[in-house]
Amino acid sequence: MALHALQALSEAESAVVCAHLAQCALCRDELAELSGNVAMIGLGVRQHSVPAGSRQRFLDRVAADASLSEQSAKQEKRKQVLPFPYKAWIPWATAAALAILAISLFVKNTALHQELADASGKVTDLKGQSARAQQVLDLLTSHSAQRVLLTASKTPAEPTGRAIYLADSGSLIFQANNLKLLASDKTYELWVIPAKGKPIPAGLFRSDATGNASVVLPPLHRGVPAKAFGVTIEKAEGSDTPTAPIILLGTTASAAGE
Template sequence: MNADVHSLSAAYALDALDADERVEFEAHLADCADCTAEVAEFGAVAGALGDATEQAPPPHLKSAIMSQLDDVPQEHETWPAPSASVTSLTERRRSFSMAQLLSAAAAITLIAVGAIVLAGTRGGGSDFDDVVAAPDAVVTDLAGEAGTIEIVWSAELDQVAVRGEGLADLSDEQRYALWAIVDGVPVAAGLFEADGGRFQEVAAIADVDAEAWGVTIESAEGSDAPTSDIILFADV
């Protein structure tokens, strides 16, 4: 076994070794804890790549990521001058396989981060504006000592856009809870967290014909019915 046997872990995990190399490496693997750990790590990454192909990212997310990657300067490999030590095709294949593995893992991370960022922007400007622009949008303003909240409700979109200002920032265990009053009964319509006294969110609320809106302060987990006094209220 050559001195570079420890560098074969990635190629082994990717099934990129030939039969003789595999037999030799497996013999070495039985007595090498470091290589055993590396093979397990590379195998986990390869498994993640296989799972990731089951759910393709949205086309617009992929395009956005790839356009950003296009702007990143690429390192070009400089081939050394011919010498007595010639890199074999097998070694070059192992190097390429390792690069593929790391690049693919990085791509998964980018896509995952992009998905998280997109999820975090739900209720942002575009969604809020969509509800406001809905033909059936009904606007209700709630104002009082606790602050002001503008509610825009669209039955057609089954969404309610909520924008608050002048509100107290609550503890991590508390949230502002919006209630749609239907036939005198409060129906949960979303939890909201103020940052610097403000928030702007969009929540899904289906099959509700609200006659009024109310706001209470509840636990971060929410509740089926108000557990505290209503701090803001207005009829539709």
């Protein structure tokens, strides 16, 4: 179902899956959930503008080429009109022209090195984006990832939250719905509650006008097993420890079994 949601199957394989979906309500529900998860991959990609200064560097190179051509033409004209007594100056003029050429080549070389550095930076950024997208995809399709539904604590289950967590890589995606809008000096904070130790802050977030919010790949340490996830309301700058009450709480399957 995950490959079908990602449109990674062949036409023949997709046809078989579609035929099964027409008869199986359980698989249709699973496909709907996976499709929603796949849509969150776009949240992990950042956009980049054209490197600053590219246009000015191009104009500077054109101006340098034009200046070099003009200097060469003047030197050639002087060679043609100089009377015999001034021919002794020709070697000096040639040396000056070569110096100008050397300076021009140095400027061009410096500009090319700068452009190469900019291009290398863009390649590094693209690699980072690709790695982030792959991490999101691995998390969404992993059979080992913990999928936890968070519900309102001690109140009707109107706000809900869903967490997908992979302890081995420290990858976490959280999505909430039907949250209430908070005052400007308040924020929601997500917590990873480990099997041992204190709750770990996993990101601040605020809901949009429709009550939806998400936290994608917050910076977490790898290899920390979680027994539960919670959401609290904190001050705008967040908190190092949860402030009661926990408005959303969900335990993992392993913790529920205990």
